[in-house]
Amino acid sequence: MTIATTDIAEISLDSCRSIRKLRSDSWALLVDDLGRLSTISPDHFDFIATLKKVARTIEVLTPIETYWAFPGARNLAELNGMIERRELVQAHLAARRIHKMLADQTYRHDSVSLEEERQAQLSRPYFEVLIVDEVSASEQEALRRRVQRKRSVDDDFVFNIVIVPSFEEALIATLVNFNLQAVVIRYGFPFHSQNHHLIAWPRVPDRLNARFEAIPESERGPLLGRQIAQLRPELDLYLVTGGNAEEIAARMSETFRRVFFREEDHDELFRSIMCGVALRQRAPFFNALRDHAKRPTSVFHALPVARGKSITNSNWISDLERFYGTNLFLAETSATSGGLDSLFRPVGPLKLAQESAARAFSAKRTLFVPSGTSTSNKVAVQALVRPGDVVLVDRNCHMSHHYGLMLARAQVNYLNAYPLNDYSIYGGVTLRELKRTLLDYKHAGSIDRVRLVLLTNCTFDGIVYNVKRVMMECL
Structure with a gap:
C-alpha cells in the first residue's frame, strides 16, 4: 500500500510503506506546527506558511482517521474547526493531547471524546469493531450512541466502532487498524473507496470489481466477508442481511460467526461480539495456575521453595520476593503436587490450552514444551x-x-x-x-x-x- 505524500516533505521515508508511521509522523508534525502558530501573531512572516503546512497535514490525516475510532474523523473535524476559527492555543492543546494519547495508548482506557474525561478503565481490554454500511452522518452518530448505551460496568471489555461505507475501505481498515477484533457487514454498500486518490490499493483486482458490480446486493456481504477472512482470519465476522438469513448462515458458517436478519436484535449482536472476543482471550492454563496460587495448599516435592515460604521467612533473601513478586512463588507446582494437569497425558486446562494453540497456528495438534x-x-x-x-x-x-x-x-x-x-x-x-x-x-x-x-x-x-x-x- 502506498501513500501520496509529495506535499509533505517533513514526513519520514517510512511513510511510503507504513500508514501507521505516516499517521504518527503527521500528528507529531501537526503538534509542532500548531505550537508554532500559537506563539506568533497573524502578521508574523512565518504565520501563513505554517498555516498552510497545518492544512496539508490535516488533508493527509483526514482519510486515515476514518479507519480508527480514536481520534477518528469526528475529533479531527473538531480540531480543524478550531484551526479555522483561529483558536490556535486550544487547537495546539487538543492536538498535543491526542498525540500523547496515541503515543502512550492511553486512549484505550480514557474517554475518546474531546469534550469530557471519563474514569479510566485500566482493567478492561479495549478493542474496536468495524461496521461496513453506507449510512449518513446522523445515522452514524445514532449508532455510536446506541453502542455507548449498551455498555455496562460488568462488561469484560470496552469497544468503540469504526464505520466505513464501501468494500474497498473495509479492506483498507482491516489492514491498517490493529485494534479491530470484529467486523459487522451490513447490506447496501458500494465497491469503490472515497479515498482511492490518496491511498493506492493494489490488492483489489479489476476482476473482483467487475464481479462485485454483477452480483446481487444480498451476495456483496458474503463476498466481502471471504476477502476479510483471507486478510485477517483471526477477526470475528458477523453479517446483517436482508435476504434469507437461514440459507446464508448454512452456506457461510465457516466465514461468519453469526448471521442476523436486518435489525432483528442489537442486544444479541452486542453480546455476540463480546462473547467472541472473550472466547479468544481465554487462557485455560493461566487461569488454572492463578487459581492454584490462591489455594491454601502445602507441597512436599523436591523443590525447596515451598510456595515462597523459604523466601518470605528468610532474614537474607526477602529482596528476591520484592524483585519477582509473591505470585511467582505461590504458583509453584510440579507433576507430583497435582492440580494443573499433566504434560504426559493432559486432560484438563493444559489440554484446552494446547487445542487453542493448535487453532491459532492452524495445526492439527500442538504440544507445549517447558524447556x-x-x-x-x-x-x-x-x-x-x-x-x-x-x-x-x-x-x-x-x-x-x-x-x-x-x-x-x-x-x-x-x-x-x-x-x-x-x-x-x-x-x-x-x-x-x-x-x-x-x-x-x-x-x-x-x-x-x-x-x-x-x-x-x-x-x-x-x-x-x-x-x-x-x-x-x-x-
Missing part, C-alpha cells in the same frame, strides 16, 4: 529422524540442531552458506548448493535415505529464504 526452543528443536529432530537417515543441514544452524541430530544418530551432510564479505556475514544456503547435493544422492541411488532438509529462516544475520520456492525446488 525452551532448544529442547523443542531436539524434540522435532528426534521425532522426524531415524538412526542412519541422511539430514542436509545448514552448517550455521543453532547448536540445538547438532545436539538433536547426534541424539537421533543421523548421518549429517553439512551445507555451506554463501559469504557476504562486504558485510562480514554469511547468507543462506543457495539453491544451487542444495540441489547439487540432492542430485549427488540421486545419482548415487540413495536419494531415498535423505530424510530431512534443515535450514534456518531467517538466518541469524537476517537473510530470509523464499520458503515456497526452496520447497518446490527440492521436490
Whole structure:
C-alpha cells in the first residue's frame, strides 16, 4: 500500500510503506506546527506558511482517521474547526493531547471524546469493531450512541466502532487498524473507496470489481466477508442481511460467526461480539495456575521453595520476593503436587490450552514444551529422524540442531552458506548448493535415505529464504 505524500516533505521515508508511521509522523508534525502558530501573531512572516503546512497535514490525516475510532474523523473535524476559527492555543492543546494519547495508548482506557474525561478503565481490554454500511452522518452518530448505551460496568471489555461505507475501505481498515477484533457487514454498500486518490490499493483486482458490480446486493456481504477472512482470519465476522438469513448462515458458517436478519436484535449482536472476543482471550492454563496460587495448599516435592515460604521467612533473601513478586512463588507446582494437569497425558486446562494453540497456528495438534526452543528443536529432530537417515543441514544452524541430530544418530551432510564479505556475514544456503547435493544422492541411488532438509529462516544475520520456492525446488 502506498501513500501520496509529495506535499509533505517533513514526513519520514517510512511513510511510503507504513500508514501507521505516516499517521504518527503527521500528528507529531501537526503538534509542532500548531505550537508554532500559537506563539506568533497573524502578521508574523512565518504565520501563513505554517498555516498552510497545518492544512496539508490535516488533508493527509483526514482519510486515515476514518479507519480508527480514536481520534477518528469526528475529533479531527473538531480540531480543524478550531484551526479555522483561529483558536490556535486550544487547537495546539487538543492536538498535543491526542498525540500523547496515541503515543502512550492511553486512549484505550480514557474517554475518546474531546469534550469530557471519563474514569479510566485500566482493567478492561479495549478493542474496536468495524461496521461496513453506507449510512449518513446522523445515522452514524445514532449508532455510536446506541453502542455507548449498551455498555455496562460488568462488561469484560470496552469497544468503540469504526464505520466505513464501501468494500474497498473495509479492506483498507482491516489492514491498517490493529485494534479491530470484529467486523459487522451490513447490506447496501458500494465497491469503490472515497479515498482511492490518496491511498493506492493494489490488492483489489479489476476482476473482483467487475464481479462485485454483477452480483446481487444480498451476495456483496458474503463476498466481502471471504476477502476479510483471507486478510485477517483471526477477526470475528458477523453479517446483517436482508435476504434469507437461514440459507446464508448454512452456506457461510465457516466465514461468519453469526448471521442476523436486518435489525432483528442489537442486544444479541452486542453480546455476540463480546462473547467472541472473550472466547479468544481465554487462557485455560493461566487461569488454572492463578487459581492454584490462591489455594491454601502445602507441597512436599523436591523443590525447596515451598510456595515462597523459604523466601518470605528468610532474614537474607526477602529482596528476591520484592524483585519477582509473591505470585511467582505461590504458583509453584510440579507433576507430583497435582492440580494443573499433566504434560504426559493432559486432560484438563493444559489440554484446552494446547487445542487453542493448535487453532491459532492452524495445526492439527500442538504440544507445549517447558524447556525452551532448544529442547523443542531436539524434540522435532528426534521425532522426524531415524538412526542412519541422511539430514542436509545448514552448517550455521543453532547448536540445538547438532545436539538433536547426534541424539537421533543421523548421518549429517553439512551445507555451506554463501559469504557476504562486504558485510562480514554469511547468507543462506543457495539453491544451487542444495540441489547439487540432492542430485549427488540421486545419482548415487540413495536419494531415498535423505530424510530431512534443515535450514534456518531467517538466518541469524537476517537473510530470509523464499520458503515456497526452496520447497518446490527440492521436490
